[in-house]
Amino acid sequence: MKRYKVFRREILSIILIAFLAISATCQDKSSNKSGEDIKIDKKEKKKKRKKYKLPNIDLNHWSVTTPELNDKGGAMNIEPPEILNYATDERLIPYMYNDSTSGALVFYSYPSDATTANTKYTRSELREQMVPGDNNTNWTFAQGGVMKGKLAMEQVSRASDGKYHKVIIMQIHGRLTNEQRDLIGQKDNNAPPILKIYWQDGKVRVKTKVLKNISVTDEELLHEDAWDDDNGFNFEQEVGFRTFTLEVRVSEGKMVIVLNNAEYKVYEGVSMRRWGIFENYFKAGNYFQSRDEGSFAKVKYYELEVTH
Structure with missing residues (x-):
């Protein structure tokens, strides 16, 4: 046991x-x-x-205009610092939003009642502000500036003739100082755009202003009717819906446009020299050039940088 x-x-x-x-x-x-x-x-x-990717764009020195109406019946405009909250701002979400897959900032526009002065077209477009929240501080050609962008046309509608609708993707807009405005008796500070860069049928097209009479006085220069549109210039490369780069370089009496670091268009001469009388600011985004019913465009910006 x-x-x-x-x-x-x-x-x-x-x-x-x-x-x-x-x-x-x-x-x-x-x-x-x-x-x-x-x-x-x-x-x-x-x-x-x-x-998850984000666009390489600092919005601290940009305001944005959208196709949405504001409380006063004009186009909605959002300035810094509010623009920095675009990803959660319900006023901006439909027109300016992140494509986190490709790392782009998308600008969407279509015909609406929210137009700005002197145009019938709508836009989802950035406006440079050298001083955040202030449109009265701008630059001259003598001071110079460079704008670089990496972008692509994502989508755009077609007209009845089968051609794509045009979109202005970059601009340099002129501006009268308060003194110049008062001198010619104009009600606002608007001056003509010296540069418009279009996406048109898959190509990049550039238009600028030329003097109708090179002998006009400095005061006469300030009037919009002293200037005419040039014939325009098309870059040879077809960008289509692919990503491409654009660079705009401005210096005294000279403007250079560069596509994909390969093609250059240089503007200089008497019209460029005399344009030095104006102040200017850069614009970038989607300034849609159609009023057709059901038309629209989406432009993607991956990078955007301005230096002076």
Whole structure:
């Protein structure tokens, strides 16, 4: 009997040791499995972070005009710092939003009643503000400036003739100082745009202003009717719906447009020299050039930078 009890204790000890060993092994496996799961989760999170991209655009020195009407019945305009909250601002979300897959800022426009002065077209377009929230501080050609953009046409409707609708994607707009405005008796500070860059049928087209009479006085220069549109210039490359780069370089009496760091268009001469009388500001985005029912355009900007 005594020998039986000893034998029984030995059997129980062996069973207990075996149970503890199995339990430790299971815990070890469970621990290893948990570690592997954590690693997989981290990899998946890392992949997700890589997929989410943001445009390389600092909006601190830009305001935006949209096809939405404001409380006064004009086109909605949002300035810094409010524009920095565009991703959550319900007034801007339909017209200016992130494409987080490609890392672009999308500008959407269509015909609406929200037009601006001296035009029948609508826009979802940025306006440079050298001093945030202030339109009265601008620059001259003598001071110079450079605007660089990386962009693409995402979508655009077609006219009844089958051709795509035109979109202005970059501008340099002239502006009268308060003194110039008062001198010629104009009610606002608007001056003509010296530069319009179009996306037109898959190509980049440039238009500028030329003097009707190069002998006009400085005061006569300030009137819009002293200027005429030139014949325009088409770059040879077809950009289509692919991503491309545009660079606008301005210096005293000279303006240079560069497409994809390969093609150049240089403007200089008496009209460029005499344009120096105006102040200017850059514009970029989607200034849609159609009133056709159901028409629209979406322009994507991946990068946009201005220096002076």
